[in-house]
Amino acid sequence: AKDKGRNETVLFAPELRAHKEERKLLMEGLDTALEKGEISLYLQPQVDASTKAIIGAEALMRWQRDGVFIPPSQFIPIAEETGHIHDLGRWMIHETFQLMYAFEQGDIDLPKLSVNLSVRQLFDEHLIEYLTTLFERFPIEPGRLNFELTETVAAHQSDRVLTRILELKALGIKLSIDDFGTGYSSLAYLVRYPIDELKIPREFTMQLEENREYQTVTATIVAMARQLGMALVAEGVETEYQENFLRKIGCDSMQGYRYAKPMPLDEFVIYYMKQTM
Numbered sequence: 001a002k003d004k005g006r007n008e009t010v011l012f013a014p015e016l017r018a019h020k021e022e023r024k025l026l027m028e029g030l031d032t033a034l035e036k037g038e039i040s041l042y043l044q045p046q047v048d049a050s051t052k053a054i055i056g057a058e059a060l061m062r063w064q065r066d067g068v069f070i071p072p073s074q075f076i077p078i079a080e081e082t083g084h085i086h087d088l089g090r091w092m093i094h095e096t097f098q099l100m101y102a103f104e105q106g107d108i109d110l111p112k113l114s115v116n117l118s119v120r121q122l123f124d125e126h127l128i129e130y131l132t133t134l135f136e137r138f139p140i141e142p143g144r145l146n147f148e149l150t151e152t153v154a155a156h157q158s159d160r161v162l163t164r165i166l167e168l169k170a171l172g173i174k175l176s177i178d179d180f181g182t183g184y185s186s187l188a189y190l191v192r193y194p195i196d197e198l199k200i201p202r203e204f205t206m207q208l209e210e211n212r213e214y215q216t217v218t219a220t221i222v223a224m225a226r227q228l229g230m231a232l233v234a235e236g237v238e239t240e241y242q243e244n245f246l247r248k249i250g251c252d253s254m255q256g257y258r259y260a261k262p263m264p265l266d267e268f269v270i271y272y273m274k275q276t277m
């Protein structure tokens, strides 16, 4: 037992080194990921569970390196730390505009395309200028573009956030709160900021079948959003039980593997065609 502590220290050190090594590799990889064409945009449909109609899609970033996908949960936090998120995020926004424009020119009537906007991006001084330029280049209907913000944004209770949010709203862009109820923020921001949509986190959806407390919390969020006139999307819907429960409490919009996984553009177009035939 006396040796155990020593052994653990010995075992722990190389692991820590491996972790650091991995982080360093990811950071270096991020320097060239865009120029090497390793970044792509996947689309995950959002559907109305009662009509089965596609009501929107979420754009999700993918990084494929030497044929292997690195999960966003690994590289996004690092990209946010290093600042790479600025270039990566702009690439996603640009791609989103291009896509919406192509959809509007073609016969694809996608009511909403959501893209994740990290706090650092929101506070980017040139964000509004950048978006204005994009609207000129790709004259899309602004109300079809939706930014997903996390509660971390709302936790910054400053005028700066409000100003920025009002600027986005002035452009006609819709805003949603991602993973609503999992962050550390007060509910007052729902009154202060013009939020269009709340997203029920996968963490809640996952628990609906086993846990009555999560049922209550989720039903309360749905009731509140509806009373405030906000739209809702439940995330991570995988089972019939979850779908039925969510519909019963008044949430019809779903995103999850039950309907479709995130997919590249060509697959998304095929999915869209099949759904609307």
Ligand code: C2E
Pocket (backbone or CB within 6 Å): 044, 059, 060, 061, 062, 071, 072, 073, 076, 089, 092, 116, 117, 118, 178, 179, 202, 235, 236, 237, 238, 255, 256, 257, 258, 262
């Ligand atoms: P998120 O914004 O909450 O995105 C939803 C995540 O849940 C996606 O993971 C999606 O693939 C996954 N998902 C959807 N339905 C299901 C389901 O039924 N079951 C399960 N198990 N998972 C489901 P993904 O693509 O790995 O992204 C993870 C996170 O990385 C995102 O969470 C988001 O926070 C971040 N992220 C992804 N793309 C971007 C981006 O372009 N910009 C920024 N800032 N963050 C991004």
Ligand code: CA
Pocket (backbone or CB within 6 Å): 058, 116, 148, 178
């Ligand atoms: Ca999201």
Ligand code: CA
Pocket (backbone or CB within 6 Å): 178, 179, 199, 201, 202, 235
């Ligand atoms: Ca989410």
